[in-house]
Amino acid sequence: MLIELKDIRHVYNLDDPVVALENINLEITQGEFIGLIGHTGSGKSTLVQLLNGLLQPTAGQVFFQGQDINADRASLQDIRKKIGLVFQYPEHQLFEETVAEDVAFGPKNVGLSREEREKRVKEALQLVGLDYEEFKDRSPFNLSGGQQRRVAIAGVLALKPEVLILDEPSAGLDPEGRQKLLDLLVYLHQELNLTIILISHRMEEVARLASRVVVMDQGKIALEGTPAEVFNRGEDLKKMDLDLPVLTQILTDLKARGLPVRTDIFSLEKARDEILAGLKKIEKSRESKTC
Amino acid sequence: MSQIVIQDVEFSYRGQQDKALDGVDLEINQGEFVAIIGANGSGKSTLAKMMNVLLVPDRGSVTVEGLSTSDPDNIWQIRQQVGMVFQNPDNQLVATMVEDDVAFGPENLALPSEEIRRRVDLALQVVGMDGYQSHPPHKLSGGQKQRVAIAGILAMKPDCIVLDEPTAMLDPMGRKEVLNTILRLNQEENITVVLITHFMEEAGLANKIAVMQRGVVTEVAPPREIFSNTALISEAGLDIPEAVKLAKELQERGISLPDIMTADELVEALC
Numbered sequence: 001m002l003i004e005l006k007d008i009r010h011v012y013n014l015d016d017p018v019v020a021l022e023n024i025n026l027e028i029t030q031g032e033f034i035g036l037i038g039h040t041g042s043g044k045s046t047l048v049q050l051l052n053g054l055l056q057p058t059a060g061q062v063f064f065q066g067q068d069i070n071a072d073r074a075s076l077q078d079i080r081k082k083i084g085l086v087f088q089y090p091e092h093q094l095f096e097e098t099v100a101e102d103v104a105f106g107p108k109n110v111g112l113s114r115e116e117r118e119k120r121v122k123e124a125l126q127l128v129g130l131d132y133e134e135f136k137d138r139s140p141f142n143l144s145g146g147q148q149r150r151v152a153i154a155g156v157l158a159l160k161p162e163v164l165i166l167d168e169p170s171a172g173l174d175p176e177g178r179q180k181l182l183d184l185l186v187y188l189h190q191e192l193n194l195t196i197i198l199i200s201h202r203m204e205e206v207a208r209l210a211s212r213v214v215v216m217d218q219g220k221i222a223l224e225g226t227p228a229e230v231f232n233r234g235e236d237l238k239k240m241d242l243d244l245p246v247l248t249q250i251l252t253d254l255k256a257r258g259l260p261v262r263t264d265i266f267s268l269e270k271a272r273d274e275i276l277a278g279l280k281k282i283e284k285s286r287e288s289k290t291c
Numbered sequence: 292m293s294q295i296v297i298q299d300v301e302f303s304y305r306g307q308q309d310k311a312l313d314g315v316d317l318e319i320n321q322g323e324f325v326a327i328i329g330a331n332g333s334g335k336s337t338l339a340k341m342m343n344v345l346l347v348p349d350r351g352s353v354t355v356e357g358l359s360t361s362d363p364d365n366i367w368q369i370r371q372q373v374g375m376v377f378q379n380p381d382n383q384l385v386a387t388m389v390e391d392d393v394a395f396g397p398e399n400l401a402l403p404s405e406e407i408r409r410r411v412d413l414a415l416q417v418v419g420m421d422g423y424q425s426h427p428p429h430k431l432s433g434g435q436k437q438r439v440a441i442a443g444i445l446a447m448k449p450d451c452i453v454l455d456e457p458t459a460m461l462d463p464m465g466r467k468e469v470l471n472t473i474l475r476l477n478q479e480e481n482i483t484v485v486l487i488t489h490f491m492e493e494a495g496l497a498n499k500i501a502v503m504q505r506g507v508v509t510e511v512a513p514p515r516e517i518f519s520n521t522a523l524i525s526e527a528g529l530d531i532p533e534a535v536k537l538a539k540e541l542q543e544r545g546i547s548l549p550d551i552m553t554a555d556e557l558v559e560a561l562c
Contacts, residue, residue, distance in 0.1 A: 039462040040433045088460075142307070144332035172378065172459045174330040174489050175530035201462045204533065243463035246492070248532040250554045258560040268533070272540040275561065279546065 001066070002195060003028040003051060003163070008060035010046055010103030011221075020046040022219045024060070030162075033189050034197045035227070039241040042216040044199050045088075048165045051197070052076075052083040058102075081110055084161030088168045090152035091145065099125070099151050100145075102138035106159045123153035129185060146177030153184075164188060165197040170205065185209060204245035205267040207231055215240065228264035247271045254278070294451060294483055295319040295373070300351035302337060311337040313506035314351070321450070324477045324484045326494035326514075329503030330528035338503070339453050343373040343483065356450070358425045371400070373386075374444030376454040381429075382437030389415070389439050390424040396447040407446075414445035417480065418462055419474050434465025438472055445476070451483035452476060458490065470496070491518075491532045495552045502527050515550045 003228050010022035011017045028034060038044050049055040050062055053069050053076040062069050069079050087093070090249050096102035100121050107117045122132045128150035135143075140151050149169070150254045156164065166185070170178040183204060188194045189209075199234045200206050206227065208214055213230040214216070215223035217240040244252065251263040251271060261278040294316070302312040314335050327335050340346040341353045345358045355373055358365040377383055386392035397407045412422050416422050418438040428436060437457055444452055454473065458466040467486050470493060478482045486493065494500050500517045502510040504527050510517065518524065518531045531539075538551035538560075551557045 023500075039464060140475050144330075146331045168460075172456060172489065173490065174333075174528055175333055176528035179491075179530075201466075203463065204345055241462065241464035243467075247537065249539065250558055252533065253554070253558040254562055257558070259562055268536055268540060272544065275537075275541060276544055276546070279561070 002030045004063040006061045011058045033211045035213045036199045036207030038216030083163040084156040092147035094140040106197040120158040124158040126152045163195045167199045207245045210211040293318045294321045300348040323499045326497035333503040334506040373451045374449040378456040383440045384428040393442045414442040418442045433461045434468040453485040474523040
């Protein structure tokens with residue numbers, strides 16, 4: 001087991017307690033792609049901050065590779081190298097004068113040699129699709145929003161994490177920037193075998209990318225399963241102020257109106273074929289085109 | 292009649308070589324719902340800030356109800372007519388109670404207190420936040436905060452609201468709440484709406500869409516025209532709403548469908 005959360009409870013502000021997490025038990029295996037969803041305030045961000053020791057749980061334990069990460073706080077730096085966390089709007093944390101220096105900040109902090117740092121920076125920028133020679137000396141502040149975000153993500157990747165946690169990484173990006181970012185996540189997951197935890201309010205992103213979806217509601221894990229299992233629970237999700245991916249919503253509505261279609265489909269082509277097949281079945285049985 | 296007229300506007304930020312706006316033309320009519328879409332850095336937010344004098348053109352002109360934004364004497368009148376809502380609700384709420392926050396604008400107009408009370412209550416009613424008058428804003432959800440921010444603008448009785456990615460930071464329910472509020476303002480209160488968004492589904496609800504590329508408005512047309520122009524969409528780094536894509540795929544396979552813009556329309560047309 002790569003990561004294990006055991007009986008976690010987290011309370012903010014002990015004087016006027018706000019229970020952020022309660023009774024959280026979660027196991028994450030190496031190579032998983034977890035989609036973490038839930039409405040604002042459901043506990044997602046608190047949960048991921050526990051994973052790399054930024055927060056210590058009020059009760060319960062966080063294990064990484066079998067080791068209780070809070071047992072020895074001195075080992076946390078090591079753990080943070082392995083678990084990279086990309087915050088919301090990470091570009092707000094860019095501060096160095098050049099792109100190369102900004103990406104090198106993490107590697108420098110963990111004491112890597114100059115040559116190793118440069119190598120890491122090159123690799124990380126290449127991963128996020130920014131040409132090293134073209135961008136290394138530019139100010140991060142004169143880049144577009146999408147480029148800034150990729151520089152910020154490169155800064156985390158430069159530490160070569162085994163686990164990458166991203167909090168709303170596509171928020172505010174234009175469609176093309178978002179697609180590039182999602183392609184990057186797929187690459188990191190499939191080619192570099194990173195374990196990924198993606199927090200997103202975009203249900204279609206989660207449905208398409210995640211191998212497992214974890215749904216949080218009021219500080220608890222309310223639902224968990226494959227995208228097909230979780231997005232089959234439209235009514236439950238709506239009660240938790242969540243939504244279905246658009247395609248799932250269309251298929252679910254069509255099914256409710258009597259068109260024989262499966263609803264656990266998340267790609268456009270498959271949804272199209274499913275609807276075509278459904279229409280054909282109806283046509284056969286009724287000799288009419290609509291249902 | 293044209294309410295906001297933007298003519299050949301150029302603008303550069305200090306110290307930057309590239310022009311943020313490079314000859315923008317756009318007319319917005321009273322009562323319209325206009326969406327502005329475009330890649331990051333294409334000039335959308337800069338253009339929005341031109342509409343209520345947060346920025347003024349280097350060259351060209353912006354007029355609101357005939358008043359030029361370049362004339363400093365017009366600033367306050369224009370800002371009363373055109374309100375702005377930004378992406379992050381936490382940066383826009385200033386008071387410790389919802390009603391104080393909504394009253395902030397009208398108080399600055401030095402209106403009598405009964406009038407302020409009336410405007411605040413009405414504005415909160417319109418955005419569906421009646422009853423939250425004495426709530427502290429920081430305990431509200433993102434969608435609720437954004438609606439309070441909108442109420443603060445409404446209390447100024449504007450003719451037009453410009454919203455710069457108001458739903459980017461919200462969860463799905465918050466997005467729906469804010470979007471429904473925007474539609475209500477436009478349809479029931481007859482307020483002109485200018486919505487900047489990266490959500491193509493949201494843009495699909497507008498009367499017309501303006502597409503921006505590298506500081507220029509390259510196309511203005513109703514959503515169905517914009518989204519059927521695949522060359523433009525891909526060149527501008529944009530996307531097509533999922534429901535529209537699916538409808539196209541089905542049409543290509545011989546299913547006859549009317550023009551589709553939303554998931555509901557597609558379901559309705561198929562079944």
